[in-house]
Amino acid sequence: MQDSRTALDDTDKRLLAALQGDAHLTAEALGAVLNLSPSQAGRRRQRLEQAGYITGYAARLDPVRLGLGVQAFVQVQMATHDPDKVRTFARIVNARPDIVSAWTLTGDADYLLRVYCEDLAGLNTLVHGVLLPHPAVARVQSQIVMDQFKPDAPLPT
Amino acid sequence: MQDSRTALDDTDKRLLAALQGDAHLTAEALGAVLNLSPSQAGRRRQRLEQAGYITGYAARLDPVRLGLGVQAFVQVQMATHDPDKVRTFARIVNARPDIVSAWTLTGDADYLLRVYCEDLAGLNTLVHGVLLPHPAVARVQSQIVMDQFKPDAPLPT
DNA sequence: GGTGAAATCTACCTAGG
């Protein structure tokens, strides 16, 4: 199965797109979309899973329904790159459930955090009570999400 | 079922967490995790779906496997808020598959875009060939993701 | 590309608090 990866044909791409929209599509439904027999659609899905294109299937939750009304991006500039201090910072980031993603970026902001909070007070506690007091942190700038303009992230295929 | 929504009990939260990790967990597997019978686990899942906590199930893809080696955040400052020009900008954002998410933020950057590109050349084309030339755009700053520090986004429950 | 066995889901039914 070395070369099933080199090129995704158009059907593969549409299959991946369909499964990004609904992971519970049956082989029969996939076949209907792709103009394939159910067995071929199922086999193709299996191939793409085993080839590593599909890493898993996840439930999509509604943040507002869960009481998470405030979504924000927080840029964190580090005061130091001292490994010890950065490690304790990393532990905090990993431990806090309200920080759902964290990236290191090129440019002047060292970290970008994506956070979900119940309300503005929660965001303030995170920024001023947790991040800013940390010895490794120099500066924090938070930007609240006003609107999710483009819906989340089907990867381009 | 009016009040099944007001408060999620601990079992509900663990169920949501489990399904965020793997949407294909069977009712039996869920029951094993939650110490419930399969029928009760399935029933609980159904309730959470109907109550709107779960909005759907999606396949998670591997961007690198798909040949998308460069991931970046692009901040776009608008030159104008003229509705017409903003609309054409919005159409471009929605049309381009390499822009997977777009948010409007508080602060000086008007839009934050999350993009996946094959390589740096692709990102450059997007920034200098598509975004900057647009009449509504004043300034663009792209920051490439070096490392995804915290894995993507199970929502806190 | 099709078929059949195994597994799973869902709706209904029964028991217990």
Added chain:
DNA sequence: CCTAGGTAGATTTCACC
């Protein structure tokens, strides 16, 4: 009366032809 557990029919998957 409401919640938990179990059972049967329908649907789906997966290995084989």
